[in-house]
Amino acid sequence: MTTTSTRTPGLAGTAPRAGRRRPLVSHGSGFLVVALAFATAMAFSTVPTPLYPLYQVRDGLPTVAVTVVFAAYAVGVAASLYLVGHLSDRFGRRRVLLLGLAAELVAALLFLALDGLGGLVVARLVSGAGIGAVTATATAHLAELRAVARPDGPRDASAVAGLANIGGLALGPLVGGLLAQAAPAPLTTPYVAFAVLLAAAVLAAALVPETVAPSVGPYAYRPQRVAVPQSGRGTFVAAAAAAFAGFAVFGLFTSLTPSVLATVMHEDSRLVAGLVSAAVFASAALAQLASGRLTPARQVTLAVGLTLTGLVVLAASVGFASLPGFVASAVVAGAGVGILFRGALATAGSLAEPHRRGEVLAGVFLVAYVGLAVPVLLLGLSLTVEPLRLMVVVFAAATAVLVALAAPGLARRSARG
Numbered sequence: 001m002t003t004t005s006t007r008t009p010g011l012a013g014t015a016p017r018a019g020r021r022r023p024l025v026s027h028g029s030g031f032l033v034v035a036l037a038f039a040t041a042m043a044f045s046t047v048p049t050p051l052y053p054l055y056q057v058r059d060g061l062p063t064v065a066v067t068v069v070f071a072a073y074a075v076g077v078a079a080s081l082y083l084v085g086h087l088s089d090r091f092g093r094r095r096v097l098l099l100g101l102a103a104e105l106v107a108a109l110l111f112l113a114l115d116g117l118g119g120l121v122v123a124r125l126v127s128g129a130g131i132g133a134v135t136a137t138a139t140a141h142l143a144e145l146r147a148v149a150r151p152d153g154p155r156d157a158s159a160v161a162g163l164a165n166i167g168g169l170a171l172g173p174l175v176g177g178l179l180a181q182a183a184p185a186p187l188t189t190p191y192v193a194f195a196v197l198l199a200a201a202v203l204a205a206a207l208v209p210e211t212v213a214p215s216v217g218p219y220a221y222r223p224q225r226v227a228v229p230q231s232g233r234g235t236f237v238a239a240a241a242a243a244f245a246g247f248a249v250f251g252l253f254t255s256l257t258p259s260v261l262a263t264v265m266h267e268d269s270r271l272v273a274g275l276v277s278a279a280v281f282a283s284a285a286l287a288q289l290a291s292g293r294l295t296p297a298r299q300v301t302l303a304v305g306l307t308l309t310g311l312v313v314l315a316a317s318v319g320f321a322s323l324p325g326f327v328a329s330a331v332v333a334g335a336g337v338g339i340l341f342r343g344a345l346a347t348a349g350s351l352a353e354p355h356r357r358g359e360v361l362a363g364v365f366l367v368a369y370v371g372l373a374v375p376v377l378l379l380g381l382s383l384t385v386e387p388l389r390l391m392v393v394v395f396a397a398a399t400a401v402l403v404a405l406a407a408p409g410l411a412r413r414s415a416r417g
Contacts, residue, residue, distance in 0.1 A: 028149035030208035031142060031157075034097070035164045037201035038138040041104045042168025043175065044194045045073070045131050046254060046281075048111075048124070050177035050273040053258045054187055055120060063259050063388065065117050067380025070255035072121045074373030076128020078366055084129075085136035085362075086224045092214040093141040094205065096133055101202045103130025108195040112188060135165065144211035163285060166338070170281035173254075177274020186270065226366060227359035229351040236351055236360070238409025239344040243364050244371030245402040246337040246344070249307070251376040252395060253280040253330055256388075264389050265323045276330050283331045284338025291339050297411065300343050304407045306336030308400050315396040318389050340403070341368070347413050375399070 025033065048055075052066045080100075088096035107127035114123060139161045146157040179193065180186035229236050258273040267273075287306070291299050310333025317325025345364060352360035375395065382391045 024207040025209070026149065027145045027209050027211075031145040031149055031160075033204045033208050034138055034141050034145060035160050037097070037101060037205050038134060038142070038161070038164040039168035039171070040194070040197050040201050041101060041131060041134045041138075042165055043172035044104050044108065044198060045127055046169050046172030046277065047176035047190050047194060048120075049173040049254050049277045050258055050270040051180055051187060051190070052255070053262055053268065053273075054180065054270070058187065059116050059120075061117060063256070063383050064380040066259065067255055067376050068117070069120045069124050070251065071373040071377040073124040073128040073131075074251070074369050076125040076130075077132045078128075078369035078373075080129040080132020081136065081362065081365055081369070082224050082226070084133045088137040088140065089212065090215055090219060092210050092212050093137055093144070094208055094210045095214075096137045097141060097205055097208075098202060100130045100133030100137060101198060101205055103127070103133065105195060105198040105202060106130075108191045108198060111191045112195070138164070141208075141211060145209065148209075148211065159289070162288060166281050166285035166288070170278045170285065173274040173277035175274070177269075177271040177277075180270035180274075182271075224362050225359040226363040227352070227356050228363060229348075229353075229356070229360055232351040232413070235409045235413045236348055236363075238406045238413075239347040239351075240364055240367040241402055241406040242340050242344040242410060243368040245399050245406065246307070246341045247368040247371035248375040248395075248399050248402075249311070249333050249337050250280065250284075251372040252379070252392070253277055253334070255376050256379070256392070257330075259388060260318060260326065260392060261323070264318055264321050264392075265326065266321075267323060276327055279327065279330045280334035280337075283334035284341075287335035287338040288342055296343065296346065299339055300407070300410045303336050303339035303343055304403060304410075306332055307340055307403050308336070310334070310336055311396040311400040311403075315393045318392045318396075321389075343410055347410055350413065 048069075052069070055061060055069075056063070056066065084096070084099075103126055107123050107130060110119065110123035110126060114120070139158075142161045142164075143157040146160075175193075176190045179190045183189040254277055257277050258270075261267040261269075261273055261276070291302060294302065310329050310331075313325055313332060314329035316322070317329050345361060348360050348364045349357050375398075379391055379395050382394075
């Protein structure tokens with residue numbers, strides 16, 4: 001779920017203008033601070049995953065309500081990417097990063113203060129809005145801080161950004177499940193812990209050097225432009241479909257894993273739910289790192305094969321109520337989706353003219369977050385009339401068909417590039 005800055009900054013590493021106070025930390029230390037703040041925000045975004053069954057019991061919520069809460073998060077991310085994600089190019093990385101981190105802190109406080117379905121929806125919407133601001137900004141900020149700190153050193157900022165992003169997503173449900181299982185007040189302790197961490201992240205990020213000199217001229221706000229490339233539209237559709245399907249898989253495992261474990265496999269451990277959800281993102285991150293040396297064509301083949309295999313195992317494990325099979329499906333499908341999404345971004349980016357690449361990638365991200373929300377919401381609505389086991393199998397089959405349809409377009413482009 002890695003994002004990139006959606007517009008090319010004016011001057012990466014631009015020194016602060018005369019009269020500005022020097023930052024209290026170096027660019028090298030700032031790189032570490034931003035990476036840790038980024039990972040903390042992403043981890044917080046997935047902390048509620050193993051807690052959803054507890055909310056269902058406390059507030060009397062049906063399973064469909066869980067999908068509504070999850071969809072609110074995805075809507076918040078997509079709206080923020082569209083409305084806010086590009087503003088750091090104009091107003092500076094640090095300001096927008098602080099805004100996003102502050103939104104995550106507010107979301108943690110909302111989880112503590114509000115209850116019921118309405119409270120959960122508001123908290124998740126605010127959290128999604130903060131993540132939309134943090135991801136694009138932190139990714140760009142890391143690249144620019146590293147370029148100043150080590151201009152002749154290794155250019156590993158993108159790898160660190162990806163690790164902070166997906167690694168944080170993997171860590172969140174694990175921490176949430178562990179605290180819910182072992183600590184008192186399972187619906188309070190995780191948010192108190194992350195409120196402290198996020199407050200520390202806000203204070204630390206305020207000391208980080210700015211890398212983009214904010215513009216001072218007249219400014220007419222506009223949302224992030226979204227574009228479809230003029231040439232290769234069929235290939236772009238394939239890339240967008242792959243992103244949609246991949247994020248739909250992430251959405252399923254992030255929203256409904258506890259419900260599947262409890263109702264189908266009779267496993268109600270919050271820690272187990274957190275481990276399964278964490279495994280999806282951890283395997284995605286590891287697969288991206290492990291497949292980096294493969295040719296683009298082989299990456300696509302591997303991604304499609306792993307994703308389809310994982311979806312088949314998912315359907316079988318739910319059909320036969322197999323916990324080991326469900327865990328295996330999370331690992332295999334997560335690995336496939338990690339490579340698949342990176343390939344979709346690379347394919348879409350290669351189709352765009354250089355000055356419109358950010359706009360084209362913005363389109364892929366928006367489609368991806370629609371994939372994160374809509375299929376899971378439809379799955380939740382279907383549970384009002386059909387059993388969970390059947391609808392998960394239908395979900396896996398429909399997603400597998402979409403991946404299979406997208407595969408030829410991605411493969412053709414990868415073979416040429």
